[in-house]
Amino acid sequence: xxxxxxxxxxxxxxxxxxxxxxxxxxxxxxxxxxxxxxxxxxxxxxxxxxxxxxxxxxxxxxxxxxxxxxxxxxxxxxxxxxxxxxxxxxxxxxxxxxxxxxxxxxxxxxxxxxxxxxxxxxxxxxxxxxxxxxxxxxxxxxxxxxxxxxxxxxxxxxxxxxxxxxxxxxxxxxxxxxxxxxxxxxxxxxxxxxxxxxxxxxxxxxxxxxxxxxxxxxxxxxxxxxxxxxxxx
Amino acid sequence: xxxxxxxxxxxxxxxxxxxxxxxxxxxxxxxxxxxxxxxxxxxxxxxxxxxxxxxxxxxxxxxxxxxxxxxxxxxxxxxxxxxxxxxxxxxxxxxxxxxxxxxxxxxxxxxxxxxxxxxxxxxxxxxxxxxxxxxxxxxxxxxxxxxxxxxxxxxxxxxxxxxxxxxxxxxxxxxxxxxxxxxxxxxxxxxxxxxxxxxxxxxxxxxxxxxxxxxxxxxxxxxxxxxxxxxxx
Numbered sequence: 289x290x291x292x293x294x295x296x297x298x299x300x301x302x303x304x305x306x307x308x309x310x311x312x313x314x315x316x317x318x319x320x321x322x323x324x325x326x327x328x329x330x331x332x333x334x335x336x337x338x339x340x341x342x343x344x345x346x347x348x349x350x351x352x353x354x355x356x357x358x359x360x361x362x363x364x365x366x367x368x369x370x371x372x373x374x375x376x377x378x379x380x381x382x383x384x385x386x387x388x389x390x391x392x393x394x395x396x397x398x399x400x401x402x403x404x405x406x407x408x409x410x411x412x413x414x415x416x417x418x419x420x421x422x423x424x425x426x427x428x429x430x431x432x433x434x435x436x437x438x439x440x441x442x443x444x445x446x447x448x449x450x451x452x453x454x455x456x457x458x459x460x461x462x463x464x465x466x467x468x469x470x471x472x473x474x475x476x477x478x479x480x481x482x483x484x485x486x487x488x489x490x491x492x493x494x495x496x497x498x499x500x501x502x503x504x505x506x507x508x509x510x511x512x513x514x515x516x517x518x519x520x521x
Numbered sequence: 522x523x524x525x526x527x528x529x530x531x532x533x534x535x536x537x538x539x540x541x542x543x544x545x546x547x548x549x550x551x552x553x554x555x556x557x558x559x560x561x562x563x564x565x566x567x568x569x570x571x572x573x574x575x576x577x578x579x580x581x582x583x584x585x586x587x588x589x590x591x592x593x594x595x596x597x598x599x600x601x602x603x604x605x606x607x608x609x610x611x612x613x614x615x616x617x618x619x620x621x622x623x624x625x626x627x628x629x630x631x632x633x634x635x636x637x638x639x640x641x642x643x644x645x646x647x648x649x650x651x652x653x654x655x656x657x658x659x660x661x662x663x664x665x666x667x668x669x670x671x672x673x674x675x676x677x678x679x680x681x682x683x684x685x686x687x688x689x690x691x692x693x694x695x696x697x698x699x700x701x702x703x704x705x706x707x708x709x710x711x712x713x714x715x716x717x718x719x720x721x722x723x724x725x726x727x728x729x730x731x732x733x734x735x736x737x738x739x740x741x742x743x744x745x746x747x748x749x750x751x752x753x754x
Binding site: 458 | 607610655691702707726
């Protein structure tokens with residue numbers, strides 16, 4: 289199937305929503321927990337979480353706040369704090385239905401049967417059912433004028449994760465945590481770890497099938513100048 | 522394990538990189554293909570792709586261009602075009618090693634044994650080994666001053682995907698495509714579809730375990746006002 293920009297624009301709306309929301313591949317599955325100034329909690333599923341940096345530890349996610357009330361964004365703007373919680377396999381259906389448009393006086397914690405957890409004197413509610421719980425402090429909102437979305441940036445101020453899921457070197461086993469991924473708007477996937485490779489130093493790149501003959505020499509030449517690969521440190 | 526912002530900052534660098542890059546959960550696994558003005562191709566693995574909108578169809582990804590040469594970003598700035606290609610299970614090792622810092626005169630297509638594919642008269646090379654191939658037109662770069670990264674926004678202008686992997690409603694089966702996900706900096710996960718749920722209308726929310734008794738009535742009350750849930754349309 290080959291679609292052009294014109295074909296995509298001419299698609300019916302539901303097909304376009306499903307297709308384009310799925311086209312990036314698997315997406316992280318997290319619940320964002322907030323509380324408003326009156327003490328009403330809110331919980332919403334997000335698949336747009338993105339790593340921005342490790343030092344300081346910054347994460348971003350995308351909201352479209354202008355078309356309908358977005359309680360998550362409003363609460364973050366009011367309080368400055370939110371939580372990000374990995375959705376485990378056992379709770380995908382409950383998590384999915386947090387995306388319904390509940391009125392502000394109904395908390396998705398209640399309607400979708402999640403347990404608010406207040407830990408470390410943090411202002412926003414964590415989700416007790418989630419194996420990874422991250423306490424976030426709001427840093428900055430960056431408007432994306434192209435389509436009136438907003439990149440919300442926060443800093444990690446608390447991190448709760450089971451000891452057994454983290455190695456001494458800081459690697460996290462997402463399969464062991466039963467963390468899921470989201471495809472499109474409404475499909476959920478379990479994860480099975482199939483590979484882990486070393487940091488990609490130029491001199492450690494394997495000799496893949498039929499590379500040009502000159503490559504081995506090039507690797508030698510550049511070996512001394514190569515540092516640790518640092519994607520989005 | 523409970524880590525505070527201070528604990529994260531005080532961690533050794535490698536552990537912090539591994540931990541914080543993994544903490545968002547599973548991430549999409551894509552190769553971005555570009556070509557420079559001299560005709561040299563470049564291919565790089567990215568896990569920061571994020572959906573921004575479906576109409577127009579906009580995708581973003583994060584680069585950190587200021588610390589070391591970033592050929593992908595330079596090429597996009599020069600030509601205005603790039604491709605995004607889903608990494609299949611069979612090619613995770615080759616894809617991983619595109620993250621080594623190859624000098625500009627070596628193409629990762631050659632060193633990592635991928636096949637550049639020029640289709641639909643598009644300026645940037647697609648990756649023949651990838652089941653989903655997306656042709657992108659650069660729209661805008663948005664600086665993220667907090668940590669000197671950049672959100673690169675592009676519009677989908679071509680989309681190639683196997684017919685069998687897309688339903689009439691536009692749902693994509695990522696398991697069937699053998700698309701993988703990335704955990705942290707160097708772990709790869711296969712996907713197994715475990716659930717698909719309807720759009721979350723308020724009146725279709727299941728009665729989850731022990732909800733407050735008043736809820737059923739509230740759903741009825743609001744039923745008439747509820748529209749289609751549209752996360753990040």
